[in-house]
Amino acid sequence: MNSVALSKRATTRELILDHAYDMARRDGLEGLSIGSLAQDVGMSKSGVFAHFGSREDLQLAVLELGQQRFLQRVKWPALKLPRGLPRIRAIVANWVDWGREYQSGCVLLTAASEYDGREGPLRDSVTKSQAGWRQEMCRAIGHAIENGELGADTDPSQLAFEIYALMLGLHHDAGLFGFDEACRHALAGFERLLASYNPLSERRTAP
Secondary structure, three states: OOHHHHHHHHHHHHHHHHHHHHHHHHHOHHHOOHHHHHHHHOOOHHHHHOOOOOHHHHHHHHHHHHHHHHHHHHHHHHOOOOOOHHHHHHHHHHHHHHHHHOOOOOHHHHHHHHOOOOOOHHHHHHHHHHHHHHHHHHHHHHHHHHOOOOOOOOOHHHHHHHHHHHHHHHHHHHHHHOHHHHHHHHHHHHHHHHHHOOOOOHHHHOO
């Protein structure tokens, strides 16, 4: 296959994947239909299968695309900030912005609920990505502890869990009560959370 054909094939695959990603945001990964997707991109089912050998292969590719886009929007810009609280704050701010853009549906959060009780490659992929992101959060929290910005007895995994829980609450409430109200509550909760881990807080200095 020559370079022109390879380029055309790659472009077609990206087109299919973009449409599949939008469908998954709306209907979840389990809602992906090869027939509907083929119609959406103006191809035959066999044409779609030529790029993705199975529906599961397509779902895995969509999940990977979601992970890449999340890291591009949330993690990578935050790396420009100094290690410690500035970077943690940037991560949370970017995460909130991600929620604002994807309040109509986040593939990653939907997948976490779709496959939490299942076995197989999709659940393995979801678990791996979520564990990897939790490790990134723990690393950022660890730097803040080293800087003396968080108490020395701070448990990074616990704080990472609590921040993640706030973001879940944001996504949940945004769909029910509107994003602005949910955002206000989530950010206020985040500030209270950081204050509770401040090395100079009353919790740490009380006898």
